[in-house]
Amino acid sequence: MDIRKFDYFMSVAELGSFSRAAVSLRLSQPLLSRQVRTLEEELGLPLFYRNGRGVTLTQAGRCLLKNARTVRDAVEMTYNELNQLKSQLVGAAAIGMPTSVGRAVSVDLAQHFARHTPDVKLHIVEGLSSDIAEQIQQGRLDVAILYTPIRNQSILSDPVVVEHLVLVSAPGQGPDAPVSMDDLLRLPLVTSGPNQQLRRDLEQAARARGVQLNIAVEVDSLTSILQMVNVGLGHAVLPPSALVRHGLRDHFDVASFTDDIFHRTLYVGTGPQRSDAAPARQLAGVVKETLQRLAGPLTWDVIRA
Structure with a gap:
């Protein structure tokens, strides 16, 4: 009536x-x-x-x-x-992100949900970027932070921030000036496996110059990459957010890059609505706001509309 x-x-x-x-x-x-x-x-x-x-x-x-x-x-x-x-967020919330992003985002995101949406059961998944992309496509995540937009009608991907990658080296072994792609090709690298987007981008840039990357160690673990770099096994190309926790930036030499290839966009992907989950679009809004709030020289830049 x-x-x-x-x-x-x-x-x-x-x-x-x-x-x-x-x-x-x-x-x-x-x-x-x-x-x-x-x-x-x-x-x-x-x-x-x-x-x-x-x-x-x-x-x-x-x-x-x-x-x-x-x-x-x-x-x-x-x-x-x-x-x-x-308008209230209630239910489950599975949010995935690359491990490097999680170092800057996870704690802040968990605090936000604890303070403002205590009725949400939050599950944060950190992992390799390829694994995160696979999980949201499988419907196991409600929202994901991605390096590449997913070409799928059931998943919406919005660009939110841009990372400026850095060269991470052991103390005393890093260059004194910004690094070009040609400079990087002469350095031994500690890097993730060939399925990761950053690795593929670097290999493509190397092939365009008719050479191959000088890979010293290949390991699919951010923690291990940093440990191996720290003992001098090679250099790593990483987002600055990888060094946010525990003052890690003070334990390495960090140099910027001169080439556009070392700029990466972070997307927030929203998956299909799960029956027991909080509204995915509202969850995505919280994740976007968190990324934008944490923007700065040690993380990323906000994309302006």
Whole structure:
């Protein structure tokens, strides 16, 4: 039942006239008459005696007037509560991200959910970027931070921030000036496996110059990459967020790059809605806001619309 019909009925009953009620409600009299007639048809009882001097309430009309305001207020309160539920985040939330991004984001994101959305059961998944992309496509994640937008109609990917990669070296072994791609090709590298997007990008740039990367060690673990770099086994190309935790930046030499290939966009991907999950679009909004809030020289730059 349209709750506005109660307002129309009460106005006619209190003013004793369809014409005066129509003026008060800023409706045409024919429209108001149809609305009240529809209410009477829904209830199956006449609410007014109509005469040339105006209207008077029938017994059914008096009964409805006695309770109409209470019913209207109860329905309105129910709608308000339901609308509040729609805006609240409740349920499960599985959010995935590359390990390097997680070093800057995970703790802040967990604190945000604990403070503002305690009814959400948060599950943060950190891993290789290729694994994160696979999991959101399989429906195991609600939201994912990605390095490459997924070409899938069921997954929406929005660019949010841009990383500027850095060369990470053992103390005393790093270059003193920004590094070019040609400089990098002369250095031994500690890098992830060939399935990772950054590795593929670097190999493509090397092939374009007719050479191969000088890979000293290949390992699919950010922690191990940093440990191997620290003991001098090679250099690593990493996002600056990989060095955020525990003051790691102070334990390495860090140099910037001169080539555009070392700029990477981070996307927030939203997967299909799971039955037990909080609204995925709202979760994605929280993740986007977190990435933007953490932007800075040690992480990434916000993409301006």
